[in-house]
Amino acid sequence: LELVEMEVRELLSSYDFPGDDTPIITGSAKLALEGDTSEIGGPSIDKLMEALDSYIPEPERAIDGAFLMPIEDVFSISGRGTVVTGRVERGIVKVGEEVAIVG
Incomplete structure (x- = not known):
């Protein structure tokens, strides 16, 4: 395991x-x-989440201004309708709030 860690660090x-x-x-x-509650079981997932929270900074996003989310993909899901995915660039949207699709 130490050898693998060393190779990953070198890479x-x-x-x-x-x-x-x-x-x-x-x-x-x-x-x-x-x-499993051994060191490589459940506790390792907790340790991973702590490392992610402390090592990766939370991205800053402009929350003032109009909501803007470029659409990356569109899915038709039976029983749900059309679902779009994308990354919010600015603004805030709440559950149930209407949004305008432009373009």
Whole structure:
């Protein structure tokens, strides 16, 4: 396992990522789903989430201004209707609020 971690760090560094400073969490999602409470089971998922929260900064987004979300994909789901996906660039929208589709 240590050899794999070392190789991953070297690979990250070769692509100009901070390989030595990047947290690497070892664990098993399968064991966690099965309820395993050993170090590589459920606790490793908690440790992973803590590392993600502390290492990856929350992106800043302009919340004042009109809601803008470029549409990336459109799906027709039976029983639900048309569903669009995208990334919110600015503004806020609430559940049930009407939005205008432009373009």
